[in-house]
Amino acid sequence: MxxxxxxxxxxxxxxxxxxxxxxxxxxxxxxxxxxxxxxxxxxxxxxxxxxxxxxxxxxxxxxxxxxxxxxxxxxxxxxSQPIERGIAGPGLLAQNIVVKFADHQPLYRQAEIYARQGVAPDRSAVARWIGACGALVRRWWKHCSAT
Structure with a gap:
């Protein structure tokens, strides 16, 4: 970018x-x-x-x-990795998506939860993960629509 x-x-x-x-x-x-x-x-x-x-x-x-x-x-x-050169695995990405959109948990609260577990990704990193997941879904949707 x-x-x-x-x-x-x-x-x-x-x-x-x-x-x-x-x-x-x-x-x-x-x-x-x-x-x-x-x-x-x-x-x-x-x-x-x-x-x-x-x-x-x-x-x-x-x-x-x-x-x-x-x-x-x-x-x-x-x-294969969901995010090229990313440190977040598929399970962690799925967790972030569910917590943000289904549980309505803002990213700063997610960052606080990770900090309590001894991991400290900054909010901007978590936001990039969410954006990258959106891009993955868009690519998948275009692929499914083309077939």
Whole structure:
């Protein structure tokens, strides 16, 4: 979004439980040379999610491997995200939508509730999540109307 001021994203609180999910590459042998892959490292992204009434962090670990023969690098496929590069998971987004529109809870109160749980997303972040959900619904609706 042009013209929008960017703020540095704060790390997610360490006290929240982590649920780690590992995504291995599909290939076990290099398609170029037939050699095996060796462990190269991981790319880790964290996403804030709400499960039931508990807030937790899902760690998506994308395992990287390099071919021992030709140094080709492969990596596990990242799961699709409702908001590209966003930290809010689908359950948390659904919770925000329901609380805002069905329970008529303003965003500042939602931010206060998260703060009591030790998570402090600013109101503008929660507002962007709501806007991004609206954009997702519009895209889905256009897709459904076209078919």
């Amino acid at each position: 042009p013209g929008r001021a960017t703020t540095a994203r704060q790390p997610l609180p360490e006290h929240l439980p982590r649920d780690e999910r590992l995504y291995e590459p599909a290939e076990m042998l290099c398609v170029q040379c037939g050699g095996g892959f060796k462990y190269l490292g991981d790319d880790v992204s964290e996403q804030l999610e709400i499960i039931g009434a508990a807030v937790k962090v899902l760690r998506h670990v994308r395992r990287k491997r390099a071919c021992a023969c030709c140094d080709r690098v492969i990596q596990g496929v990242a799961p």
